[in-house]
């Protein structure tokens with residue numbers, strides 16, 4: 001079955017399913033470490049080699065976590081579109097960092113203008129090592145994400161990604177505490 005058709009099938013529910021749907025949605029967001037609205041929200045469950053979160057849409061239908069975050073937030077995806085990251089953080093499930101694009105957009109998003117023969121397995125780092133050190137210093141001195149993005153001339157989501165990577169180990173330790181904060185009213 002095509003992905004769109006599977007999503008339509010999985011999205012079909014009756015009034016009697018409402019409570020289980022609610023639990024289903026809550027169980028998904030419980031595995032997302034939600035931060036501020038402009039920060040990356042990393043998937044804390046299993047991940048694939050590409051770094052994308054691995055989850056399912058129910059009924060045995062597998063789906064990447066960020067795509068599910070988009071569907072739960074914005075509804076069914078029309079056509080054969082991909083859900084892409086503005087922040088270049090494959091594990092991120094913050095709907096504000098996601099957008100719809102074609103497969104061609106997906107490749108451009110991942111590799112930019114790097115020729116096919118020179119593409120590595122990873123993603124392109126927008127900030128240099130010196131800029132990353134400067135970013136750490138700025139953040140420690142209380143400079144906002146928005147201001148940092150402005151200083152480096154990059155999208156705020158790029159700053160979020162670098163900040164999130166640094167916070168990731170800490171976030172994992174806090175996971176148990178954070179999960180208890182994700183009550184149903186938060187989703």
Ligand SMILES: [Zn+2]
Pocket residue numbers: 039040041087088089092093094097157160161
């Ligand atoms: Zn993000």
